[in-house]
Amino acid sequence: MEDAQVTTNEIQASIVCSATHYDKQRxxxxxxxxxLGLNPQPTFNVEAVCASSGVGLRIGxxxxxSGLHDTVAVVxxxxxxxxxxxxxxxxxxxxxxxxxxxxxxxxxxxxFALYAKSHMQKYGTTEEQLAKVAxxxxxxxxxxxxxxxxxxxxxxxxxxxxxxxxxxKRYDCCANSDGAACIILASEDVARKVTDTPVWVAGxxxxxxxxxxxxxxxxxxxxxxxxxAAKQAYGxxxxxxxxxxxxxxxxxxxxxxxxxxxDLGFCERGRGGKLAEEGQTYLGSxxxxxxxxxxxxxxxxxGATGASQIRTLVKQLRGEAGETQVNGAEIGLxxxxxxxxxxxxxxxxxx
Amino acid sequence: MEDAQVTTNEIQASIVCSATHYDKQRxxxxxxxxxLGLNPQPTFNVEAVCASSGVGLRIGxxxxxSGLHDTVAVVxxxxxxxxxxxxxxxxxxxxxxxxxxxxxxxxxxxxFALYAKSHMQKYGTTEEQLAKVAxxxxxxxxxxxxxxxxxxxxxxxxxxxxxxxxxxKRYDCCANSDGAACIILASEDVARKVTDTPVWVAGxxxxxxxxxxxxxxxxxxxxxxxxxAAKQAYGxxxxxxxxxxxxxxxxxxxxxxxxxxxDLGFCERGRGGKLAEEGQTYLGSxxxxxxxxxxxxxxxxxGATGASQIRTLVKQLRGEAGETQVNGAEIGLxxxxxxxxxxxxxxxxxx
Amino acid sequence: xxxxxxxKVSYVSETKLQEFETKLEAGKIMGxxxxxxxxxxxxxxxxxxxxxxxxxxxxxxGNCKLMTFTTLHFAPASFxxxxxxxxxxxxxxxxPTVLAPLSKELGEDEIKIGMSLKLVPVELMGGxxxxxxxxxxxx
Amino acid sequence: xxxxxxxKVSYVSETKLQEFETKLEAGKIMGxxxxxxxxxxxxxxxxxxxxxxxxxxxxxxGNCKLMTFTTLHFAPASFxxxxxxxxxxxxxxxxPTVLAPLSKELGEDEIKIGMSLKLVPVELMGGxxxxxxxxxxxx
Ligand SMILES: [Zn+2]
Ligand SMILES: [Zn+2]
Numbered sequence: 001m002e003d004a005q006v007t008t009n010e011i012q013a014s015i016v017c018s019a020t021h022y023d024k025q026r027x028x029x030x031x032x033x034x035x036l037g038l039n040p041q042p043t044f045n046v047e048a049v050c051a052s053s054g055v056g057l058r059i060g061x062x063x064x065x066s067g068l069h070d071t072v073a074v075v076x077x078x079x080x081x082x083x084x085x086x087x088x089x090x091x092x093x094x095x096x097x098x099x100x101x102x103x104x105x106x107x108x109x110x111x112f113a114l115y116a117k118s119h120m121q122k123y124g125t126t127e128e129q130l131a132k133v134a135x136x137x138x139x140x141x142x143x144x145x146x147x148x149x150x151x152x153x154x155x156x157x158x159x160x161x162x163x164x165x166x167x168x169k170r171y172d173c174c175a176n177s178d179g180a181a182c183i184i185l186a187s188e189d190v191a192r193k194v195t196d197t198p199v200w201v202a203g204x205x206x207x208x209x210x211x212x213x214x215x216x217x218x219x220x221x222x223x224x225x226x227x228x229a230a231k232q233a234y235g236x237x238x239x240x241x242x243x244x245x246x247x248x249x250x251x252x253x254x255x256x257x258x259x260x261x262x263d264l265g266f267c268e269r270g271r272g273g274k275l276a277e278e279g280q281t282y283l284g285s286x287x288x289x290x291x292x293x294x295x296x297x298x299x300x301x302x303g304a305t306g307a308s309q310i311r312t313l314v315k316q317l318r319g320e321a322g323e324t325q326v327n328g329a330e331i332g333l334x335x336x337x338x339x340x341x342x343x344x345x346x347x348x349x350x351x
Numbered sequence: 352m353e354d355a356q357v358t359t360n361e362i363q364a365s366i367v368c369s370a371t372h373y374d375k376q377r378x379x380x381x382x383x384x385x386x387l388g389l390n391p392q393p394t395f396n397v398e399a400v401c402a403s404s405g406v407g408l409r410i411g412x413x414x415x416x417s418g419l420h421d422t423v424a425v426v427x428x429x430x431x432x433x434x435x436x437x438x439x440x441x442x443x444x445x446x447x448x449x450x451x452x453x454x455x456x457x458x459x460x461x462x463f464a465l466y467a468k469s470h471m472q473k474y475g476t477t478e479e480q481l482a483k484v485a486x487x488x489x490x491x492x493x494x495x496x497x498x499x500x501x502x503x504x505x506x507x508x509x510x511x512x513x514x515x516x517x518x519x520k521r522y523d524c525c526a527n528s529d530g531a532a533c534i535i536l537a538s539e540d541v542a543r544k545v546t547d548t549p550v551w552v553a554g555x556x557x558x559x560x561x562x563x564x565x566x567x568x569x570x571x572x573x574x575x576x577x578x579x580a581a582k583q584a585y586g587x588x589x590x591x592x593x594x595x596x597x598x599x600x601x602x603x604x605x606x607x608x609x610x611x612x613x614d615l616g617f618c619e620r621g622r623g624g625k626l627a628e629e630g631q632t633y634l635g636s637x638x639x640x641x642x643x644x645x646x647x648x649x650x651x652x653x654g655a656t657g658a659s660q661i662r663t664l665v666k667q668l669r670g671e672a673g674e675t676q677v678n679g680a681e682i683g684l685x686x687x688x689x690x691x692x693x694x695x696x697x698x699x700x701x702x
Numbered sequence: 703x704x705x706x707x708x709x710k711v712s713y714v715s716e717t718k719l720q721e722f723e724t725k726l727e728a729g730k731i732m733g734x735x736x737x738x739x740x741x742x743x744x745x746x747x748x749x750x751x752x753x754x755x756x757x758x759x760x761x762x763x764g765n766c767k768l769m770t771f772t773t774l775h776f777a778p779a780s781f782x783x784x785x786x787x788x789x790x791x792x793x794x795x796x797x798p799t800v801l802a803p804l805s806k807e808l809g810e811d812e813i814k815i816g817m818s819l820k821l822v823p824v825e826l827m828g829g830x831x832x833x834x835x836x837x838x839x840x841x
Numbered sequence: 842x843x844x845x846x847x848x849k850v851s852y853v854s855e856t857k858l859q860e861f862e863t864k865l866e867a868g869k870i871m872g873x874x875x876x877x878x879x880x881x882x883x884x885x886x887x888x889x890x891x892x893x894x895x896x897x898x899x900x901x902x903g904n905c906k907l908m909t910f911t912t913l914h915f916a917p918a919s920f921x922x923x924x925x926x927x928x929x930x931x932x933x934x935x936x937p938t939v940l941a942p943l944s945k946e947l948g949e950d951e952i953k954i955g956m957s958l959k960l961v962p963v964e965l966m967g968g969x970x971x972x973x974x975x976x977x978x979x980x
Pocket of ligand 1: 736737738739740741750751752753754755
């Protein structure tokens with residue numbers, strides 16, 4: 001909020017976003033709004049697992065567009081260490097449909113591994129191509145002082161790391177972490193008043209897919225909710241995938257980033273592995289993706305991730321990204337996938 | 352939805368409201384939207400404890416007003432029986448600030464009992480006056496086939512019931528229950544197309560109070576968030592408290608209904624007990640309140656309660672309330688308080 | 703009614719589909735079918751998407767094809783002594799799909815996307831009931 | 842840093858206010874004060890609402906007046922063997938307020954809103970530390 005040059009009494013509402021089953025504090029908006037001095041203004045909690053703050057941004061935008069409020073804070077956070085590790089294990093075991101899937105011992109990596117196997121079978125995507133995504137994101141994490149991992153890794157490091165859920169290995173998976181990020185949204189009038197470098201929300205998309213994997217087939221090589229959310233956001237912003245200067249995509253696993261390339265239209269269907277292999281998502285190439293380290297290497301504080309993506313884009317669109325600055329970046333896209341792929345929020349920002 | 356004459360593919364977004372810490376299923380929007388056939392449309396979870404669906408309605412309204420959607424379903428539900436009773440006990444023990452309050456064994460009834468003692472001291476409110484609220488709401492529950500309790504009770508029954516947290520006894524407290532309720536919101540155009548008896552959202556208010564009781568003094572005889580939310584809703588609807596024909600107020604405890612009378616302006620400050628004593632909130636008197644049984648006797652399925660209040664008002668404003676119909680009801684008010692009084696949503700509906 | 707035995711662990715306290723478990727114990731894999739629109743559901747559902755139909759129980763052949771799979775080397779707390787184990791998604795010849803464990807008799811290198819499998823009821827120690835995907839030959 | 846001893850039960854795994862517990866063991870009730878705007882906090886906070894100040898620890902007298910109270914006859918699982926017990930909110934002479942248990946030495950009929958009390962550290966069996974509101978005379 002210091003960065004945004006607004007004081008707490010100018011914030012007309014706050015939206016607190018987290019994956020609530022990890023919070024020891026029930027209904028965290030209560031304590032967070034109090035601690036931040038955001039009473040008596042409206043506050044409440046929003047949850048869409050990993051896409052919580054992406055959804056929060058949509059709600060905040062509609063509060064402003066509908067005229068209810070002029071300034072809204074979207075506060076994303078996660079504090080995974082509140083629960084004991086036995087409790088976390090138990091919660092993690094209920095990440096899918098608890099009636100028909102969790103009773104067989106599903107895990108988050110397993111769900112995405114099912115997509116990985118399917119994508120590899122269908123398009124010939126390789127474990128080396130997956131590894132390349134982790135290598136890129138760890139490389140950029142070394143340039144982001146806020147990232148959790150600060151060491152470069154090699155394709156070999158990835159391939160040799162411990163198997164988690166075949167074909168996904170340790171370095172194919174992001175690490176849950178503690179963290180928080182806040183977005184201040186304002187109406188055009190207020191935004192122009194408080195800053196000389198406003199960044200505008202140009203497109204919004206939100207879509208869902210069935211939670212049960214069995215309701216999603218016939219193939220597991222794409223996330224329908226990503227495709228639908230992207231379509232909405234591109235339409236609203238009146239741009240095409242090729243107009244995007246920098247993207248933050250939800251790389252909870254390496255396979256997810258590769259599928260995202262395709263779902264977002266950064267490459268043809270089935271060419272995501274190739275795009276990674278060719279290094280086309282590095283700074284200076286076709287489309288820079290997750291050059292802040294992504295979830296894989298920056299860390300994944302579940303409820304904060306969507307807001308953190310927006311922070312990276314805002315820095316880029318303001319030309320404040322230092323060493324990783326995309327020259328002349330004018331359009332940024334954030335892709336925030338929730339849970340095992342049942343929610344997706346896509347946000348397009350413009351200078 | 353049958354009542355609303357819309358099909359699932361006409362619902363452009365769903366908002367799933369519950370107090371998530373009672374759900375075994377993490378992120379219930381995923382499975383609920385799937386079961387209701389509401390994919391691939393946007394869906395997510397909203398939580399403000401007991402005020403969850405009141406907040407959901409505000410979000411739905413702003414989605415429509417901002418032009419994002421034309422039709423939104425607000426689905427409130429709670430299934431308290433998913434957790435074992437040991438788990439429920441544990442969750443209940445964390446209803447306040449977990450750092451400074453829960454470690455001393457606070458409970459929901461205790462928080463409201465602290466308000467009751469304060470109100471009694473300050474205004475001379477009596478246990479008999481509290482009891483009258485329970486008597487009224489149980490009376491009306493016998494006229495609502497969907498209510499959990501179906502027997503009339505007397506003031507003596509209330510006074511003789513087991514002490515829970517002094518001065519609140521068993522019948523001063525609502526019962527948590529399983530339940531669900533759904534509100535279909537639509538833009539003016541769509542609403543006129545699908546029904547001849549639309550009910551309009553005329554006023555919305557949402558406000559918060561600090562979660563820590565220690566940040567709320569100096570007296571505990573009023574809920575600031577209720578006062579603020581009511582002020583917003585009355586202002587937006589351009590009406591005064593005396594214009595309200597029927598009200599649904601959050602009677603999680605008898606004392607809460609009495610304080611609500613004052614916070615909503617149905618009587619002067621400190622006269623809430625008297626209003627109950629004089630029976631001024633029965634059908635046919637000054638202002639009929641909770642004549643569907645209220646939380647006290649209809650039951651309190653936490654996340655569904657706000658939506659259930661709206662259902663009662665819609666029936667009334669359409670003249671479909673049968674035996675409990677308020678003659679010529681044109682303006683209805685729903686007051687939905689969250690948690691230990693840190694969130695309040697007030698909604699004003701008009702014919 | 704609730705599932706008393708279904709799943710290695712069960713999280714759901716109440717269900718309208720208790721009969722599924724009874725039939726599973728009797729060796730049958732049951733889905734439900736809408737009497738109005740004819741849609742067949744597996745996992746079974748008590749209500750149809752069309753919101754119009756009553757449902758009836760229908761036995762499935764269990765014959766299916768593997769759509770995707772993964773072998774887990776890390777597991778939730780209650781499954782920690784079972785790693786590695788393999789989960790897969792398979793499509794029944796009748797149309798619906800199932801997420802289920804693959805029988806341990808299948809070696810990881812034998813498993814191929816597209817292979818034919820059969821979903822069969824399995825009783826675990828302690829009387830709990832699950833289903834598993836097995837090799838066709840092993841029937 | 843975390844509270845290892847504070848509260849009959851503690852739920853919070855990490856805190857910037859660990860010193861509160863240490864001082865409580867040494868018999869002191871500490872609040873925090875903003876060095877910039879001077880606002881005094883109890884319960885103590887690590888950051889001031891003004892978002893400008895560094896905080897310092899300040900000892901409170903413990904003298905306070907009872908604002909409201911209730912006696913619980915039903916309790917969360919971890920407190921079930923302690924019922925009935927009384928909780929109250931009291932205001933310190935220095936301004937802030939506290940929610941705390943009332944000492945069991947106070948009979949329920951002695952308790953009156955407005956009465957003077959003193960908040961004092963109490964060591965429980967097993968070494969856990971809490972504070973309690975006691976009669977002034979009993980000091
Ligand atoms: Zn049907
Ligand atoms: Zn200060």
